[in-house]
Amino acid sequence: MDKFFIKNLSIIFFIFVPIFFLWHPNWLGFLDVQPYWPLFWLLPWSMINGSIKGLIFGLFLGLILDSLTMDNNFSQIPGLILCGFLFGRIKLHSDNLVGHFRFGLISSFGSFLCGTIYFLQILFKNFSDSAFLLFIPSLQNILAEVFLTGFFAPLICSHLLRMFKFSRRKFK
Secondary structure (H helix, E strand, C coil): CHHHHHHCHHHHHHHHHHHHHHHCCHHHCECCECCCCHHHHHHHHHHHHCHHHHHHHHHHHHHHHHHHCCCCCCCCHHHHHHHHHHHHCCCCCCCHHHHHHHHHHHHHHHHHHHHHHHHHHHHHHCCCHHHHHHHHHHHHHHHHHHHHHHHHHHHHHHHHHHHHHHHHHHCC
16 A cells, blocks of 8 residues: 555645645735645656656646636646646756755746736736726736745755655656
8 A cells, every 4th residue: 555655646746736726725825825836746746757748747737727716718727838848848956955946946937937828818818908907916916926936845846856756766
């Protein structure tokens, strides 16, 4: 039984992503905004498994998260596909201190990319010259999400990367 859990550790944590996405623990928020939870799993998994698998699991993760949200007009799929592909192109290094800070910067960039793509979908669908100023608070939400994702990423991503590498090495 332990071998099953260790071998499928990344898939087990994949199941927890939608749970955190829907749960939104308030004590981790800032300005009523949460970190972008899917990137915490997608970054270390894509770094280990490569860009093609990162693209595919970005698609799966986007499909799952889009099916859980009530709003069917906008999709998280394009941002997660792009992030999965880009994260898979990043190589692992042995310097742990730089790696921790790098997780924060890369996750911040991915959160900004996903938030901007989602914002542009909303902007193009609801664009009119008279209502343009109504979308300004969305930029504040994107920046708060970028900050929180970059703040928590070194802690979460480094532990997930260590666990994913351990489970992959254990059963190779």
